[in-house]
Amino acid sequence: MGPASAGRFRALAWAPALTVASFALPIAAGLAGTLAPAFGYLPTIGGTHASLGPWRELFASPGFATSVRLTLATGFASALLSAFLAFGFCAWASGRAWGPRAAAWLAPILATPHSAFAIGLAFVVAPSGWAVRAVSPWLTGFDVPPDVATVGHPSGAALVLGLVVKEVPYLVLMTTAALAQVRTHEHLALARSFGYGPREAWIRAVLPQIWRQVRLPVLAVLAYSLSVVDVALVLGPGNPPTLAVLAVRWFADADVRLWFPAAAAAALQLAVVAASIALFVALERIVARAGRRIVERGRRESPLSWLAAGAAATVATLCALACAAMAGMALWSVATQWRFPDAWPAGLSLDGWTRRLADIALPAWNTVAIGALATFVALALTLACLEAEQRQRRAGPPPALTLLYLPLIVPQVAFLFGAQVLLVRAGADGALVSVVWAHLIYVLPYLFLSLADPWRALDPRYARAAASLGASPARVFFAVKVPILAKPVAIACAVAFAVSAGQYLPTLFAGNGRVPTLTTEAVTLSAGADRRVIGAWAVMQALVPLAVYVAAVLLPSRAGAWRRRDTP
Amino acid sequence: MATAGHAVNAGALALEGVRIAIGGRTLVDGLDLSIGAGECVTLMGPSGCGKSTLLAFVAGSMDAAFDARGRVLAGGDDITALPPERRRIGILFQDDLLFPHLTVGGNLAFALHERARGRDERRARIAAALAEADLAGFADRDPATLSGGQRARVALMRTLLAGPRALLLDEPFNKLDAQLRGEVRRFVFDHALERSIPILLVTHDEADARAAGGRVLRFGDGGPPRS
Ligand SMILES: Nc1ncnc2c1ncn2[C@@H]1O[C@H](COP(=O)(O)OP(=O)(O)OP(=O)(O)O)[C@@H](O)[C@H]1O
Numbered sequence: 001m002g003p004a005s006a007g008r009f010r011a012l013a014w015a016p017a018l019t020v021a022s023f024a025l026p027i028a029a030g031l032a033g034t035l036a037p038a039f040g041y042l043p044t045i046g047g048t049h050a051s052l053g054p055w056r057e058l059f060a061s062p063g064f065a066t067s068v069r070l071t072l073a074t075g076f077a078s079a080l081l082s083a084f085l086a087f088g089f090c091a092w093a094s095g096r097a098w099g100p101r102a103a104a105w106l107a108p109i110l111a112t113p114h115s116a117f118a119i120g121l122a123f124v125v126a127p128s129g130w131a132v133r134a135v136s137p138w139l140t141g142f143d144v145p146p147d148v149a150t151v152g153h154p155s156g157a158a159l160v161l162g163l164v165v166k167e168v169p170y171l172v173l174m175t176t177a178a179l180a181q182v183r184t185h186e187h188l189a190l191a192r193s194f195g196y197g198p199r200e201a202w203i204r205a206v207l208p209q210i211w212r213q214v215r216l217p218v219l220a221v222l223a224y225s226l227s228v229v230d231v232a233l234v235l236g237p238g239n240p241p242t243l244a245v246l247a248v249r250w251f252a253d254a255d256v257r258l259w260f261p262a263a264a265a266a267a268l269q270l271a272v273v274a275a276s277i278a279l280f281v282a283l284e285r286i287v288a289r290a291g292r293r294i295v296e297r298g299r300r301e302s303p304l305s306w307l308a309a310g311a312a313a314t315v316a317t318l319c320a321l322a323c324a325a326m327a328g329m330a331l332w333s334v335a336t337q338w339r340f341p342d343a344w345p346a347g348l349s350l351d352g353w354t355r356r357l358a359d360i361a362l363p364a365w366n367t368v369a370i371g372a373l374a375t376f377v378a379l380a381l382t383l384a385c386l387e388a389e390q391r392q393r394r395a396g397p398p399p400a401l402t403l404l405y406l407p408l409i410v411p412q413v414a415f416l417f418g419a420q421v422l423l424v425r426a427g428a429d430g431a432l433v434s435v436v437w438a439h440l441i442y443v444l445p446y447l448f449l450s451l452a453d454p455w456r457a458l459d460p461r462y463a464r465a466a467a468s469l470g471a472s473p474a475r476v477f478f479a480v481k482v483p484i485l486a487k488p489v490a491i492a493c494a495v496a497f498a499v500s501a502g503q504y505l506p507t508l509f510a511g512n513g514r515v516p517t518l519t520t521e522a523v524t525l526s527a528g529a530d531r532r533v534i535g536a537w538a539v540m541q542a543l544v545p546l547a548v549y550v551a552a553v554l555l556p557s558r559a560g561a562w563r564r565r566d567t568p
Numbered sequence: 569m570a571t572a573g574h575a576v577n578a579g580a581l582a583l584e585g586v587r588i589a590i591g592g593r594t595l596v597d598g599l600d601l602s603i604g605a606g607e608c609v610t611l612m613g614p615s616g617c618g619k620s621t622l623l624a625f626v627a628g629s630m631d632a633a634f635d636a637r638g639r640v641l642a643g644g645d646d647i648t649a650l651p652p653e654r655r656r657i658g659i660l661f662q663d664d665l666l667f668p669h670l671t672v673g674g675n676l677a678f679a680l681h682e683r684a685r686g687r688d689e690r691r692a693r694i695a696a697a698l699a700e701a702d703l704a705g706f707a708d709r710d711p712a713t714l715s716g717g718q719r720a721r722v723a724l725m726r727t728l729l730a731g732p733r734a735l736l737l738d739e740p741f742n743k744l745d746a747q748l749r750g751e752v753r754r755f756v757f758d759h760a761l762e763r764s765i766p767i768l769l770v771t772h773d774e775a776d777a778r779a780a781g782g783r784v785l786r787f788g789d790g791g792p793p794r795s
């Protein structure tokens with residue numbers, strides 16, 4: 001290796017540190033910036049000495065206990081239900097030839113932002129929604145929407161539904177990826193030769209083996225469900241809301257004195273997530289011990305098979321619901337008029353779209369620009385880390401990179417407020433670059449996690465062969481590795497872009513409300529605008545990341561087809 | 569003798585008119601074979617000629633990409649249409665495939681048939697199987713801490729504990745070094761034949777075939793097997 005490349009190599013060696021710093025520093029600074037006002041310290045608004053006042057105010061606020069209970073109930077229900085349905089579905093699909101293909105169909109659901117889905121679901125399950133319309137008035141006798149709460153039900157059931165619809169596909173995909181890492185096929189064949197049916201075999205012999213890989217995604221779903229804001233704004237109860245929504249509401253209040261209890265609520269949110277993870281780990285131990293005992297009993301048939309079948313049926317229902325949600329918002333966006341008991345709009349026209357196009361243009365442009373920039377930076381950092389790892393011939397990733405899960409676990413409200421305070425002080429709030437950075441915190445882990453496995457799995461002999469032909473490490477990287485891995489790189493970028501497009505709270509806080517994106521506008525409008533307007537925004541919100549995803553799937557294979565056109 | 573997984577209705581394993589093809593290529597054609605209880609037939613042939621596929625056909629775990637015809641009978645029952653979990657055909661692969669999430673005892677308990685009921689009886693069965701494999705007291709060990717030979721013995725005991733009525737061996741000694749190979753081979757044949765079930769062994773090693781001591785069937789490329 002020449003001196004020049006040695007110098008570049010040294011620069012590359014800094015990549016992991018730079019990557020970790022890019023998200024760990026803002027999170028740490030933001031947490032500090034939230035914890036200080038939670039204990040009464042924020043000089044700019046008159047908090048000059050530490051006190052427990054904010055906490056007293058938080059605990060005394062009406063509905064506080066209900067908020068906490070609601071947060072825990074919806075968080076655990078969403079995560080446990082999602083995990084149960086995802087694993088049940090995978091168990092049921094194992095031993096069926098189309099199982100892997102079914103997983104591929106889930107990708108579009110994954111690319112759609114949470115809040116777009118939530119809006120679409122609200123259109124279906126609301127008292128005046130499509131589901132009731134479909135059976136009214138001929139079955140229900142309703143001429144006006146029934147006066148019941150479905151969306152925003154105090155139990156949080158609609159919120160759980162909205163989260164489960166979105167998280168099940170995610171967990172199924174994570175499970176499918178984990179299945180490729182163990183000898184699934186052989187272990188299944190073996191367990192079946194011992195007399196276990198395919199579902200029993202999967203649950204007893206395969207699931208425990210992949211648990212180590214899928215437990216972090218499940219934990220991420222738990223942390224996310226406990227702290228989600230946008231979906232809770234659309235589908236969750238309004239009064240009292242979940243803890244995270246409560247904090248955001250107070251932060252957004254004109255009365256800045258409410259920032260103190262808001263910071264306390266955000267700090268409590270952090271504690272709730274930490275305690276929930278601890279509880280989850282304890283539960284995991286108990287289930288593992290019980291599970292081993294059950295497995296050793298050797299029963300060939302158990303209710304597990306039936307539960308798996310039930311889970312698969314539920315997943316099918318959820319998929320139908322997801323399709324209805326997407327179709328519903330598309331239909332609303334082109335409806336001229338759609339009176340209540342009608343199952344179908346009175347007329348369809350694109351006029352609404354042409355009228356709204358001018359409003360949509362800027363947020364759409366912001367969404368694309370922020371997503372592209374954040375994805376580009378994240379890709380550069382990720383590739384630099386992976387390349388550094390291979391040039392150093394490390395066996396695995398540097399331990400610091402496990403911090404990548406940090407953004408997936410730490411609740412957004414808990415550090416975004418503090419980060420905003422710092423940005424305001426630096427005069428950088430509302431700048432596009434601040435929003436890009438805030439998105440990068442979330443884009444980076446997803447991009448890294450989806451690219452790392454295929455990258456590390458690349459046969460090192462390609463690179464060695466190229467190097468032996470005299471190619472420099474840089475040339476090997478750009479002319480050999482990147483082209484071979486074009487497909488996973490494209491998919492990882494699409495995933496990253498979708499993550500950026502779906503960000504609500506980071507956009508709001510880092511942009512200080514001045515950088516509108518499709519997601520922030522759609523969520524804001526969902527509170528009360530005309531459904532035809534909301535529908536158009538939600539459709540755009542879903543369409544942009546989906547278009548990027550489709551392009552990512554098609555482009556590399558097109559290029560491949562072109563290369564292969566002459567071979568038989 | 570209360571050995572682990574004693575085969576109750578041991579009988580012959582028979583293949584009738586088996587033909588396996590994939591994408592226009594015929595791997596096996598017109599194969600008729602009957603293996604008596606306590607007999608071991610060795611199957612040899614070049615790599616890729618379809619030996620593992622034939623075993624998968626017998627076990628019921630063959631990939632749907634293959635086109636197969638013919639019947640499989642075990643102890644007189646036609647098992648061709650049964651799913652693998654109802655065939656009671658034991659398999660041993662090149663890799664021991666011990667479940668890494670279970671202890672050695674847990675691996676054996678996983679396979680031990682349901683007729684052994686109750687915690688005490690199951691424990692006793694497993695302890696007996698371990699003793700038979702010269703591994704008494706290993707029940708609580710993590711399989712990762714075992715040597716290659718020990719793992720191979722556990723894998724065999726595990727397969728036998730399920731109470732199979734026939735045993736398929738797909739190059740089970742391949743990954744063992746020369747000295748261990750002879751040892752494990754003797755162990756497998758002793759314990760498997762003792763249960764007087766039919767055994768079908770696939771191997772590339774003539775020494776395996778000699779040790780098995782039974783008929784040797786040679787697969788050509790697509791042609792009918794010659795003995
Ligand atoms: N799932 C599959 N789809 C298509 N072809 C397959 C599949 N599995 C195996 N084959 C092909 O079927 C043929 C038979 O494979 P098989 O594994 O039975 O060979 P084998 O005789 O066991 O070889 P070896 O001695 O190397 O183990 C091979 O040519 C292989 O390429």
Ligand SMILES: [Mg+2]
Nearest residue numbers: 619620621738
């Ligand atoms: Mg083979």
